[in-house]
Amino acid sequence: MRNKILTGAAFAAALSGLIGLEGMELVAYKDIVGVPTICSGTTRGVKMSDTKTAEQCWTIAASEYREYEKTVIDNIKVPINKNQQASLTYFCVNVGKYGCAGSTTFREFNAGNPEKGCRALRMWNKGTINGKKVVIKGLDNRRKAEETLCLKPL
Numbered sequence: 001m002r003n004k005i006l007t008g009a010a011f012a013a014a015l016s017g018l019i020g021l022e023g024m025e026l027v028a029y030k031d032i033v034g035v036p037t038i039c040s041g042t043t044r045g046v047k048m049s050d051t052k053t054a055e056q057c058w059t060i061a062a063s064e065y066r067e068y069e070k071t072v073i074d075n076i077k078v079p080i081n082k083n084q085q086a087s088l089t090y091f092c093v094n095v096g097k098y099g100c101a102g103s104t105t106f107r108e109f110n111a112g113n114p115e116k117g118c119r120a121l122r123m124w125n126k127g128t129i130n131g132k133k134v135v136i137k138g139l140d141n142r143r144k145a146e147e148t149l150c151l152k153p154l
Contacts, residue, residue: 003073003080005066014086015065017149019058021090021142027051032136033127041094068092068100075101077110084114087121087150094142095124118150 006014022040028050031037036046039057042064052060069089072080076088088109092100100106103124108117125140126133 003076003085005069005073006082006085010082010086011065014082014089015058015062017086018065018090018093019061021145022061024054024057026054026057032138033129064093065089068097071097071101075106075110078112078114080109080114081154083149083152083154084109084118087118087146090142090146090149091121091124094139099124115151118147121147121150 005011019040024040025038028036028038028046028048030048031043035043036048036050037043038046038050039052040061042057042060069085069092071092072085072088080088088100088105091103091105095103104120105117105123108114108120122140122143125135125143127136127139128134129136
């Protein structure tokens with residue numbers, strides 16, 4: 001069985017979940033590690049003078065979700081359920097295509113160990129501040145939420 005993109009209510013729920021994890025900021029700000037960010041965690045091409053409407057933020061979030069969902073579908077070679085797919089997509093939106101594709105999480109899923117893969121999400125709770133890797137409370141909370149969703153049966 002090949003994993004497929006989420007549609008309809010499943011996609012709407014996943015997108016709402018992503019925005020719930022990220023929040024929505026209509027004015028660009030610097031995140032905790034100093035990266036210009038807007039909407040629901042968007043960093044690509046953001047300048048500190050940027051502003052968006054809520055509608056623009058939803059559109060950007062949907063586009064980014066689809067982009068990273070494709071990374072999950074292309075790199076997870078075993079069947080996964082919708083909760084796992086949404087959780088892994090949230091993870092990829094946050095850490096990027098290459099970070100998630102090369103992660104222990106993806107390796108464990110592909111080795112047939114989905115529970116270990118879900119639990120490995122928690123390894124990604126740090127950021128670099130002043131040249132040091134430190135646990136960031138918001139990332140730790142996010143990874144706990146992703147893990148919980150990932151382990152939740154349908």
